Amino acid sequence: AQSVAQPEDQVNVAEGNPLTVKCTYSVSGNPYLFWYVQYPNRGLQFLLKYITGDNLVKGSYGFEAEFNKSQTSFHLKKPSALVSDSALYFCAVRDMAGGGNKLTFGTGTQLKVEL
Amino acid sequence: EPEVTQTPSHQVTQMGQEVILRCVPISNHLYFYWYRQILGQKVEFLVSFYNNEISEKSEIFDDQFSVERPDGSNFTLKIRSTKLEDSAMYFCASHTGPSNSPLHFGNGTRLTVT
Numbered sequence: 001a002q003s004v005a006q007p008e009d010q011v012n013v014a015e016g017n018p019l020t021v022k023c024t025y026s027v028s029g030n031p032y033l034f035w036y037v038q039y040p041n042r043g044l045q046f047l048l049k050y051i052t053g054d055n056l057v058k059g060s061y062g063f064e065a066e067f068n069k070s071q072t073s074f075h076l077k078k079p080s081a082l083v084s085d086s087a088l089y090f091c092a093v094r095d096m097a098g099g100g101n102k103l104t105f106g107t108g109t110q111l112k113v114e115l
Numbered sequence: 116e117p118e119v120t121q122t123p124s125h126q127v128t129q130m131g132q133e134v135i136l137r138c139v140p141i142s143n144h145l146y147f148y149w150y151r152q153i154l155g156q157k158v159e160f161l162v163s164f165y166n167n168e169i170s171e172k173s174e175i176f177d178d179q180f181s182v183e184r185p186d187g188s189n190f191t192l193k194i195r196s197t198k199l200e201d202s203a204m205y206f207c208a209s210h211t212g213p214s215n216s217p218l219h220f221g222n223g224t225r226l227t228v229t
Contacts, residue, residue: 043220105158
């Protein structure tokens with residue numbers, strides 16, 4: 001079975017500071033990992049993915065994420081946060097060993113960026 | 116950029132009534148999904164659909180739920196006899212098929228069961 005944990009319900013950061021949103025995963029085989037962002041009353045928007053190769057992946061709006069196999073983590077990062085980054089962020093995993101094509105999502109982390 | 120579209124944006128129904136939620140996936144996509152989200156929290160998988168049949172479903176997707184792709188463009192979720200606990204945001208998603216491709220989500224239908 002595949003699962004994702006996002007240990008923080010909320011992350012607060014000041015604009016201009018770096019931000020990290022944490023994610024750990026559990027799969028039987030190799031993972032495909034994704035980050036999505038959700039703004040109020042909207043669907044989930046794809047930010048970035050890790051499939052294979054370089055452990056640091058870059059995505060939309062200046063976000064990046066680092067895959068760490070030994071720690072089974074895929075933390076989302078951004079060097080300098082903007083107020084407009086405030087939203088709900090979801091980590092998701094697809095297990096390549098029998099998980100089908102569905103994505104399993106974490107519980108979400110509310111990011112609040114303040115002036 | 117092509118989008119997944121969902122209608123209606125908000126549906127209010129009485130307990131025990133049937134509802135149909137509609138989705139138009141992106142035209143060249145082959146895999147279709149329904150997810151739900153209760154109170155802006157966890158996004159839960161309901162069902163996946165490929166080649167005109169269900170490929171996977173969760174324990175939430177019981178006999179009260181069904182999906183259909185009636186005409187090659189629409190993808191519908193039917194709840195036969197709604198319960199109060201079915202109140203949620205329902206999201207349709209689609210993708211091209213390779214397992215490394217991300218899902219594209221619609222903006223959702225907010226279902227309120229009274």
